[in-house]
Amino acid sequence: MASSNWEKWRLPADPSPADLARAAAGERQAFRMIVERYQHMVYSVAYNVLGNHADAEDAAQDAFLRCYRSLPQYRSEASFSTWLFRLALTAAIDAQRRERRRPEPVDVPEVAGEAAALAPGIDAATIARALADLPEDYRTPTVLRDVYGLPYHEIAELTGRPLGTVKVMVHRGRAALRLRLRAEREA
Amino acid sequence: MDCSGVRALMNRYIDGELGYLETAEFQRHLAFCPDCSLEFRELSALRGTLAAWGDVPLAPPAGFANRVMTAVATEPLPGSPRPLADVVSDVLEWLDQSLGRVRLPGGRTMPVKNLLGWAIALVAVVIGFGRRRGQDQAKTRVSRAAGAARR
Numbered sequence: 521m522a523s524s525n526w527e528k529w530r531l532p533a534d535p536s537p538a539d540l541a542r543a544a545a546g547e548r549q550a551f552r553m554i555v556e557r558y559q560h561m562v563y564s565v566a567y568n569v570l571g572n573h574a575d576a577e578d579a580a581q582d583a584f585l586r587c588y589r590s591l592p593q594y595r596s597e598a599s600f601s602t603w604l605f606r607l608a609l610t611a612a613i614d615a616q617r618r619e620r621r622r623p624e625p626v627d628v629p630e631v632a633g634e635a636a637a638l639a640p641g642i643d644a645a646t647i648a649r650a651l652a653d654l655p656e657d658y659r660t661p662t663v664l665r666d667v668y669g670l671p672y673h674e675i676a677e678l679t680g681r682p683l684g685t686v687k688v689m690v691h692r693g694r695a696a697l698r699l700r701l702r703a704e705r706e707a
Numbered sequence: 708m709d710c711s712g713v714r715a716l717m718n719r720y721i722d723g724e725l726g727y728l729e730t731a732e733f734q735r736h737l738a739f740c741p742d743c744s745l746e747f748r749e750l751s752a753l754r755g756t757l758a759a760w761g762d763v764p765l766a767p768p769a770g771f772a773n774r775v776m777t778a779v780a781t782e783p784l785p786g787s788p789r790p791l792a793d794v795v796s797d798v799l800e801w802l803d804q805s806l807g808r809v810r811l812p813g814g815r816t817m818p819v820k821n822l823l824g825w826a827i828a829l830v831a832v833v834i835g836f837g838r839r840r841g842q843d844q845a846k847t848r849v850s851r852a853a854g855a856a857r858r
């Protein structure tokens with residue numbers, strides 16, 4: 521996970537060991553600080569894996585509950601944000617396995633802060649819609665590989681799929697997205 | 708290497724999975740083939756766009772943090788042993804996910820874990836019945852023996 525794209529993200533600084541200890545001891549106010557600081561990161565991961573708001577919110581909440589429960593197990597070898605990112609990913613992937621997906625018209629997430637164009641002719645709404653429209657089998661591995669930069673073997677581990685299958689899914693996801701973005705640019 | 712060969716390698720090239728010779732052949736083809744080179748540029752641009760998307764923080768729905776904190780309020784303190792009911796329901800959910808469902812006649816489906824439950828109950832009943840019969844037979848044998856002794 522060391523070279524993942526998301527680490528470049530202007531992630532909030534890790535909570536101080538004292539704050540973490542207070543949260544781990546069950547102090548609600550200390551935990552609220554963590555939720556408020558990391559809600560964008562956790563929600564973004566859930567939305568990108570699941571592709572809709574309702575499931576993303578459930579999974580993001582689940583990730584924070586897992587975080588709360590396992591705070592005493594958190595060791596500071598990994599940065600807190602790395603640890604929480606991993607919890608958010610597994611919560612989102614578990615939510616997808618439960619097949620709780622509620623169909624809804626793709627509604628574009630609200631970008632926190634200024635919405636910059638991601639590429640010429642491609643804005644945030646376009647990419648969000650293109651990803652959400654991908655078949656689920658393609659979306660999750662493609663998001664993990666190209667949005668978050670995870671190596672294939674980790675994606676296989678996280679999704680419980682064979683390595684070869686994961687690669688094929690990513691290749692297909694890329695192909696579908698490439699054609700979609702070409703069509704968007706030409707539109 | 709022809710166009711279809713090059714396209715088959717494109718993803719592996721992007722992922723850095725090609726060996727030295729394949730890489731050289733791939734690059735040589737791209738240098739003179741406008742079609743493949745366009746596809747390659749689009750694919751590379753796509754990866755850049757997706758990586759940039761990963762840096763875009765998305766806003767959770769309004770009131771999200773409050774809802775999380777409401778859920779947290781019903782949780783036991785971190786690290787305390789989990790209530791047995793939660794553990795049982797987690798195990799059942801895990802069984803549900805890993806076993807899936809079976810199709811019943813009439814197009815309906817039933818979780819495999821339910822079938823397992825019925826099977827376990829049936830086995831328990833059969834064992835119970837068998838033991839009872841065994842005890843009854845033993846009693847009969849004892850009373851027969853007693854009768855024979857009396858004669």
Ligand SMILES: [Zn+2]
Nearest residue numbers: 710740742743
């Ligand atoms: Zn070519």
